[in-house]
Amino acid sequence: MEVKSRYVTIKHHINGAPKQSDFEVQTVTLSLSLDPGSNDVLVKNLYVSIDPYQLNRMKDYSASQMASKYALAVLPGQAINSYGVGRVVASANPSYIKDDLIVGLIGWEEYTLVRGEDAIMIRKLDTTEFPLSYHVSTLGLSGLTAYGGFFNVCKPKKGETVFVSAASGSVGNIVGQYAKLLGCYVVGCAGTKQKVDLLTDKLGFDAAFNYKETTDLKSTVKRYFPDGIDMYFDNVGGEMLEAAVENMNMFGRVAVCGVISEYTDAKRRAGPNMLDVVYKRITIQGFLAADYMNDFLDFISKTSDHIRNGRMHVIEDISHSLESIPLAFEGLFAGDNIGKKIVQIADI
């Protein structure tokens, strides 16, 4: 027994903003008969995550972008792995049986053969309390990124002030909601009126602004933080980081989650004023969700409870069909998505 699995791949390395035409769909044939003892699991993919950082993996490895060394590179013609939710269709792994739901590292493809040695990258999804997509967004790596970065890197205290950039994005919207639940003053920025309204009207941010409508970022940030910024959750880098640092308080903390302003353009950007960093004893710290896997159970438990009790909203932007992945990915860099961008590949 075999299945044909279509998958999305890059035609060539991508430098600059990605376009749909940089991608193509290829097909591979997978056997449903798995080697006994291999611990392999064959998964039919249902929902997959679409993330900006993937672009760093698609750049030319030999180019100067050192960061590609730190994220596993994607080569033309190869499948592209990503976080997602799927259903087991065949298993040679005693931990899984047919029709189990799993969450973890699958791919932009119809089926993923999870090799025995990679089985630690997936786990059984033992609840159907929430829509499955939630395990890709607020209860997935986006949520863990927000949780680890906000609580471990920012080290927030009740009453402190928080600035979040790309605040309606997959991670930013969750950071802002955690911060409000803790009792912080939270301001977010985003790139459209619709996004800004979402932040204040639905998610309870104290204020939000459209950064595209300001000509002087530093004074705009200052206006929203008359008493200064204690924490800045940075998803964009560049001028926004510079403006945040200029407005930070003593012993301010910057959690550097992403640098989307530089993903599509490697030329030099504004940097923080290091004199401010010294005199204000600012800490700027980069992190990845993987650093906080030990917090995963704690994160899932608390966040599920917040969602269950209506204290947190899950903001998702779901497209449908494998073929829509390139457009969804292109759209990330144009600011098309509101909340977590997910593609549903198949029904359960």
Place this chain on the structure above:
Amino acid sequence: MEVKSRYVTIKHHINGAPKQSDFEVQTVTLSLSLDPGSNDVLVKNLYVSIDPYQLNRMKDYSASQMASKYALAVLPGQAINSYGVGRVVASANPSYIKDDLIVGLIGWEEYTLVRGEDAIMIRKLDTTEFPLSYHVSTLGLSGLTAYGGFFNVCKPKKGETVFVSAASGSVGNIVGQYAKLLGCYVVGCAGTKQKVDLLTDKLGFDAAFNYKETTDLKSTVKRYFPDGIDMYFDNVGGEMLEAAVENMNMFGRVAVCGVISEYTDAKRRAGPNMLDVVYKRITIQGFLAADYMNDFLDFISKTSDHIRNGRMHVIEDISHSLESIPLAFEGLFAGDNIGKKIVQIADI
């Protein structure tokens, strides 16, 4: 009874590199009769510290250099306070009697009237085991800066790699020596052959290089750190910070002590690549010696012991006379000093 006290002051705010001609000497008359109950102490100054950060205090307060807000501004005509060692000549403070030696906040002047409310900024020097100047250099704030920044901000472990910029300077030379004593691999950079030789031949650095002789800082740093940098003690900022971050290892730490490349020139400099900061989970943290006053006794005790037993060298560059202060200060920004720059104003 009165004394005439000459003091150094700025003629006007300074923007750019300081020149001797920006300064002048003025005279004030001080009474030797202190108000009983005032807790005032009149100090004859012996050794005073000459530090680059003072320049930030001399800039035009209304200019865009925000950092001036964080260091007490110096106004034209005013005395300029600084760390130093002096001898009490009159005291209305029960903690001090005539001829006590003190160390702490005095000034670029022959005599300092330490007001009762500022008496916490000085302390009695109860040892003459070491030359008095040592209490301005390795046993003074430069030493505490090195100690606090290296042990608290860098959080070093034996066997890790350390890069120090301005490594023959007042703080850098001490950081490198602490790092060697801990068992780290240490490389410093400096601006002359004489300084580079001092680092390797006398201070035991594993290697050192003259940054003025390299055209490609990033590859030079890479050559000295084939296994990457775990900690960067940054005294200069700009291109050096950028080169260090590019060569840092996972979970690398940057202690931002100074930004001398920007003190004399506020135009935008190279910044660290924030993509590296994210993927390598780098922490960049600013600090001031004042943050580590709680470690002072521990610092003094350990560092005195290192000096006593010949495990650390004290590197000082001492000029003589109040009038030499402006030249000494100008020289800091031309890289004239080797080790801690101190001016001896009077004999004991």
